[in-house]
Amino acid sequence: MENWRPSYRLLKYSFFDRRANLKFLDSSRTSTPGRAYNFSRSCELFQQDVCFQRRKFSTFLRGSGNGVMASLQNVDDNRCRIGYRNFASMASTTVRNPSFSVINSDDIDYFKKILGESGVVQDEEKLDDANTDWMRKQKGSSKLMLQPKSTQEVSQILDYCNSRCLAVVPQGGNTGLVGGSVPVFDEVILNVRGMNNIISFDKASGILVCEAGCILENLISYLDNEGFIMPLDLGAKGSCQIGGNVSTNAGGLRLIRYGSLHGSVLGLEAVLANGTVLDMLGTLRKDNTGYDLKHLFIGSEGSLGIVTKVSILTPPKLSSVNLAFLACKDYTSCQKLLYQAKRNLGEILSAFEFLDINAMDLVLKHLDGLRDPLPSSTHNFYILIETTGSMESHDKEKLEAFLLQVMESGLVTDGVLSQDINQASSFWRIREGIPEALMKAGAVYKYDLSLPPEKMYDLVVEMRGRLGTEANVVAYGHLGDGNLHLNISAPQYNDSILSKIEPFVYEWTSKQRGSISAEHGLGLMKANKIHYSKSAETVKLMASIKTLLDPKGILNPYKVLPTSLLSHS
C-alpha cells in the first residue's frame, strides 16, 4: 500500500457536468443556418482528426496509388470511389443499381403536395450538408431531401418511392461513422428531424415514448428535469437523434451499466419500404405475444424500415459519481481487476476503461496541460473505474474498501481517486484525449473491435510483433464491454504497414469470434466485410429478410449487406 495516496476527498459531480467540462477542443464547424451543432468528446476529436489528416496528407488526395488516402470522388455518374482515411482499408468501388429511377419533376410535385414546400428541400447548400457524412469522407449526390412531419407522411413517401423504385436514405442527425446515413449516389434523403415530439413519459415506470427525430441531448435534458436519465449517452448527443440511435444500436458510455438498446427499447413504430406502418410501440416490460420483431429494426441501419417512434425504459438519475485512476503491471491484472470490480462494486460500477503504456505515453507527449496522475513510476496498464449510485457515503466506502483490497493483493500497483471535478476531468481527458494524441503523432490506422476480454490484448502483442519498429501499436477501450480500440500510429501511411495490418486484423478478430464493428455498424464502409463476423448462413438469412421486407431494395442501398447477395442487385 506504499504507493497509495493516503489522503483524498471523494468527488461528487454529475455526468453532465463532467462532460460539459471536457470540451477541450474547439468544436466550431461551419453550420447550416438553423441547424445547431453541439458536439463534444469523440466527435470533436474525429472531426479534428479528419481536418488534420486532410491537411497533413494532402498529397495523397485524389487518385493516390494505394487508395488508402483516396478522398471521396465520383469517378463517374455510376461509380463511386469509397474513400477511407482513418480506417485505412483498401478503397473499393460501388456501382449504382440501374433499376433505381431518377427523380423527375412529377416526383417533386407529388412530394410537395403531401409535404408542402417546406418539407421538400432542393437548396444546394442544405443538400451538400445532407449529402456529406460527419467524417467528411463520404459524399453522395442527392438532389432531394424530404422532411416529413408525421408517420403518415413517411408512409406516403415510401409507398410512392417504392412504386417508382426511387432509392431512399433514412437520415437523422447524420453523425454516423461508417457512411450509413448519407447517399452513395442520388438516393432521396428522408430526414426525420421534423418528427421531434415527446409523446409521453410515465414517472412510475420510467418509460419514455417519443418521435424518432428527438435529439438525444434534448431527451437527456427532459429526463433530467423529471429525475431520470437516458440509458445511453454519446459524444454526438447534441445532434444525433433517437431514431438513428435505435437504428444503429448505438452503444455509448452507459452500456456496461444499462446494457444495449435491445434491452432498453420496449417498443417502436417503423415504416416498411412499401409504406406499411408497423405499430410495435408497446410500453410494456413484459410481452410474450409472438415474435418480438422490433429487434429487426434495432441495429439494421435503416435498411429494413424507417423507425418513426420509440418507447424506451429510462433509469432513475442517481446522485453520486466517483472516479479512480489505477495502474496495473500486466493485462492479466486488468482482467482480474475487472472481475473484482464487478463483484465488490457490483451495483454501482458504471465505467471500466483501460489504456496501455503506449497510449499513456502518446497522450503525455502530444497533449498540452496533462500530467501523469501516477508519476512515481511507469506502468504497463492504466484503468479508469467510475461508480454511480444513490448514496455518496456508501459508494465512497465501497470504493475505498475495494481499492484497499486490490492494492493489498497486488492487482493494482498504484492509484488515485479524483478529489474534485477538475481532477476527474483531467483523468477523463487522458482516456478521451487518445484519439487527438494519435492524430498529432502522425498517420493512424484505426480499428474498433469486440473481442473476448481474455484474448483482447493478444492481438495487440501480435500486432507489435508483426510491425516491429515500423509503427507504434496503441491500445485502449471499454474493457468492461470487451471493446478494444486498436490504433496503429506511424509517421506516414504506406502499403508496407497496411499489408501487415490487413486483412490480418480482420482474420484474427474473426478467428476469435470477435466483431469487426463493436459499436459503429457496417454502413457503406464495412458492408463487404460482414463475413469476418457473421457466418455465411446468417448473412444469407439476413439477405433473405432484407428481400422479404424490402423487395426492391430501395431502403439505404449499398449498406450493411454486400449488394451481391441481394436478389434485386
Add this chain to the structure above:
Amino acid sequence: MENWRPSYRLLKYSFFDRRANLKFLDSSRTSTPGRAYNFSRSCELFQQDVCFQRRKFSTFLRGSGNGVMASLQNVDDNRCRIGYRNFASMASTTVRNPSFSVINSDDIDYFKKILGESGVVQDEEKLDDANTDWMRKQKGSSKLMLQPKSTQEVSQILDYCNSRCLAVVPQGGNTGLVGGSVPVFDEVILNVRGMNNIISFDKASGILVCEAGCILENLISYLDNEGFIMPLDLGAKGSCQIGGNVSTNAGGLRLIRYGSLHGSVLGLEAVLANGTVLDMLGTLRKDNTGYDLKHLFIGSEGSLGIVTKVSILTPPKLSSVNLAFLACKDYTSCQKLLYQAKRNLGEILSAFEFLDINAMDLVLKHLDGLRDPLPSSTHNFYILIETTGSMESHDKEKLEAFLLQVMESGLVTDGVLSQDINQASSFWRIREGIPEALMKAGAVYKYDLSLPPEKMYDLVVEMRGRLGTEANVVAYGHLGDGNLHLNISAPQYNDSILSKIEPFVYEWTSKQRGSISAEHGLGLMKANKIHYSKSAETVKLMASIKTLLDPKGILNPYKVLPTSLLSHS
C-alpha cells in the same frame, strides 16, 4: 411513524434458501424413471390447482355445454378439442394439417441410424409423459420422441423431417403453461435434454456458453460455485431447460433487476426447419455487424428454429438480501412508492410485488399458519420490496432511510422489515400462496396481463363493477414489471360470469396497448388471440417470417400464430 415497528433486525439470506423454504406444497408426482422432478412454487401450485379443479368440477368434464371446463379430448384423429380450465376461455378446435406426413418404419430406421437405439423413443409410458403438458391440459398423440446429442444430429433430423414433411415439436423441460411444448396431434417430439454440456464460462466477463438442454437449476448451481448467478430464475428451474427458457423468453423473478433475455442472451445457435445451422453464438457485449437475428429465436417458442446452444451474460452473485412488507392506502400510493423505491433504492432494488386486500383476505382465510404481518388495521394494498446488494450495512441503511421517508410522507401507512429467514419466508408465502388460496376458494378465472402501471388497477375496479357480488376479483402481481395477475374467484364456473369477463378482459387490455400474455407466451392456447396484443400488420409480418424460415410449417405447428395466416396451412 406511529405504525412503524421500532425494532427489527435486518435479514441476510440467499434467494436459494428462501426458495428452498417455500416448498409448502407436496410436489410429488409420478415420475418416469430417470427423470427428476424438482418443482417449487408456482408450478406446484398450478399442478395442485389442476388436480383440485378436476376433482371438484368433474361434472363439467367431457362435452360440457359451455366448453369452459372441457377436458382434453381427441374428438377424432384430425380434430383436437383444446381444453381450458384455469384460463376459462371458450374451447376451440384445431384441425390437423393434412399436408403433414405420418411416421412410417423407414423413418424410424433412418432416425435409429443417425441417433442410435437410445435416441429413438417409442416406449408408450415415456411418450405419454412427453405428449402431456405440465398442466395436464393438453395431450398429443405422438408415436415418436427423438433425443439428439448434438447440433449435427438436430440438423440431420430436421433436414429429414422437412424433406418428408413430418411435423416436429421442439421440447425441453416441458414446463410451459400454454401448451407450446407438446404435440397437438402426431408430431415428432424432438427433445434436447441430451444436449446438456456447459461449453465455457469466463469469469472476467461472466459469460456462460452452454447447450440448450442444460437444466436451469444446474446452471444456477454451477454459477453459484463460480460466484455468479443466472439473470433469470423460475419456479420450474428444477426441470426447465435454458433452450426452452430462451425460446419462450422466460421472465421470472429477476426481470426487474436484470431485464429480459433479449438483453442477457448474447448469442445463440439455432437449427432451421431445413436443417441449416445458424451459428450466432457470439460471446460479445457489443457487436454491430448487421441484423441481430438471434432475437427472432428468443420468444418464438420453437416455431422458427430449434435453439441448440446459448451464450448468456451472468451477473456476479451479491451477498445481501432484505425484504420489507408494506401497506398502502390506495393504488396511487403504490405507484408513487414504486417511483420512490426506484429512486432511493435504485441500484439495489430486486423485487417490487403487490397484492390487494382481496388477495390478502383470501390468503389469510384459506392458508394455514399464515398471519397478517400488519394486523393493527386493514389496508387496501400490500407491497413486498426486496433489495439485493454487495454490502449488507449499506443496503440496510438505504432501506431504513427509504422506509422512514415513505412512512413520513404517508405513502406507506404501515410496514415491517423481515427479521430473519423465517419471517421473510412467511412474507413471501403470502404473496406466493395466493394461487393456492384461490384454488381453495372455488372456481377461478386466471389472466396474466401486462398493462401500463397507471392503468393496471382500473381494470380490477371495472371488473368488480361488472361482476358485482357474483365473484371476487383478486389482484396481485409484479408491479415493478407492470405485470398483473388478475384472478376472478367464484363459487363455481358458469356462463354468466365468463360472458362478463371475456372478451371484455382481452378487449380492455388491447385498448390499453397491454399484453394478453405477459410471460407465458401464446403456445397453442392463445395463438388465435394474438390480435388483441399485436397489430394486423405486425402479425402479417410474423407470418411472412415464419413462412420464410419454415416454408412447410413443420416446426411447432398450430402454435404462436393463427394457422389461417400461414400459406402452408
